[in-house]
Amino acid sequence: MVSVNNLSMSKFPLFLALCVALVYYSAVATENPRLEVLGLGEYAIYSREDVKSSLVSRRVSSGSGYIYYTESVKAAALREKFTIIDGESIVCRFSAQQIFKKLGYQEVSSGEGIHYGYSPRGLDFIKVSGQKINLQVAERGGITIVGWPVILGSF
Numbered sequence: 001m002v003s004v005n006n007l008s009m010s011k012f013p014l015f016l017a018l019c020v021a022l023v024y025y026s027a028v029a030t031e032n033p034r035l036e037v038l039g040l041g042e043y044a045i046y047s048r049e050d051v052k053s054s055l056v057s058r059r060v061s062s063g064s065g066y067i068y069y070t071e072s073v074k075a076a077a078l079r080e081k082f083t084i085i086d087g088e089s090i091v092c093r094f095s096a097q098q099i100f101k102k103l104g105y106q107e108v109s110s111g112e113g114i115h116y117g118y119s120p121r122g123l124d125f126i127k128v129s130g131q132k133i134n135l136q137v138a139e140r141g142g143i144t145i146v147g148w149p150v151i152l153g154s155f
Helices: 012-027 072-079 096-103
Strands: 042-047 058-061 066-071 087-092 106-111 114-118 126-128 131-133 135-140 143-148
Touching: 042 072, 066 072, 072 087, 096 106, 096 114, 096 135, 096 143, 106 131, 114 131
Parallel strands: none
Antiparallel strands: 042 066, 042 087, 058 066, 087 143, 106 114, 114 135, 126 131, 135 143
16 A cells, blocks of 8 residues: 655655546446436336345246336345346336436437437447437326336336
8 A cells, every 4th residue: 555655745646646536436437327216116127037035016027037026115125136137117207308317318319208318327238220328218198217228118
């Protein structure tokens, strides 16, 4: 470990800059969004893993995996039961613009109630028409469904 006392004054600014860079990098580290911050609503986790948990209100087989439903307040605890999560979604009452702002994503395209967003902070993405997408928002009848990297269930 480097001691500040052992640094010459000419090297101290470099040392300080390195420390600031490390703190900044850790603050903007990449991770997929935690959609439960969007409020109360039905939460879904998509995974190829077969997980049993009392946190699950229902489980639906979806081809190569499962969709696990729970309440948004239980999402963080349920997420810990998985080693691989292919996607997540939540039903909420925010507008697409509010969601992109709240999560820090940029809207990259939209049409007919479907909006796509991207953030380089997200770990996972897909490409649609050559654009990186890692958030999808569907608005219908006053209900909004948000999913990363896209909504994998029906909407």
